[in-house]
Amino acid sequence: MSQTTPDIQIPAELLPADGRFASGPSKVRPEAVSALADIADGYLGTSHRKSGVKDVVHRLRSGLDALFDLPEDWEVVLGNGGTTLFWDAATFGLVRNRSQHLSFGEFSSKFAKCTDAAPFLADPVVIESAMGSHPIPVADERVDLYALTHNETSTGVTMAPVRPAGANDDSIIAVDATSAAGAVRWDTDEVDCYYFAPQKALASDGGLWIACCSPKALDRIAELDASGRWIPPGLSLQTAVENSVKDQTYNTPALATIFLTVHQVEWFNENGGMDFAAGRSEANADVVYGWADASDYATPFVAAAGERSPVVATIDFDDAVSADTLAAVLRANGMLDTEGYRKLGRNQLRIALFPAIDAADLTQLTQSIDYIADQIRGS
């Protein structure tokens, strides 16, 4: 950035205890990092085929099962590579011929690009909507997989996953829940494959993908595995399923990532499960949207209150207050990663509301923003 950042010192009483407000990766709770250090000697650097690690993978799978209250016949499947890799794996192993994608921001557009480029699939149907809103899936008899996004992290729009009325009985509803999983409630009746990476609401590190799969999704994976389609071994969902049910991964996973995820999931489950986790994000959302609604210079970007994300708030500012300057001054004062999503090109901050973040820290952040705005407008 060419502009120089004004030298504004925010008073100590306005500073948060923890200054991490990134929309991904999320703040990792210090309690989880300490717990990892405590068990490191007998865990990190031990075999992922032995009980020490398999027990932790088991806790991850059973903890998610409890958190989402998954039906008996679902499986929690995992592998290496994060959500972006899962899109490639799903292109090979979950889409039979044609998918439909709701595209309303950076992340939701990406899976559509994968299926569009695949030479063995028919062209996907892509339904777009204006940034700051979301489209609705439409039943289409040619479509065998509907690709939805629970929370579009780039724009701060959330949508409840729903099975479109009239969709073919054996079509799959696949939901990218990377920033929503563990913070926003969902209904297993409406979904077949709920997939995510744990570096957002689950407050872990990146590099892992996790997919909660219904029997229909598991059947589709087995069907395509047996179909004769060439599937690169590292992208095989069938191989991932076979390893996951044994509490393993196909190749060596990031053990620290798995441990930190388990820590967060168990923290949720011990305190009331989704009500606790979603409740924390909702309390955070009340702080930030409440402040913006009351402000004379800040406005929530997402017009429909029901579509405003409870995990990532996008806040527009009047021209008199530059969001770039706000973010730069916040950063200089230890409040990190509030910059808006560049490609939207708005005078905007993007603030994470994940369950790991404390509402009191968001209150401090909003007061710090007010303090900076006063200085900018006063000068």
Ligand SMILES: *Cc1c(COP(=O)(O)O)cnc(C)c1O
């Ligand atoms: C962060 C994010 C991704 C990308 O996740 P990676 O693990 O980095 O591949 C995909 N989709 C959504 C909705 C996200 O928020």
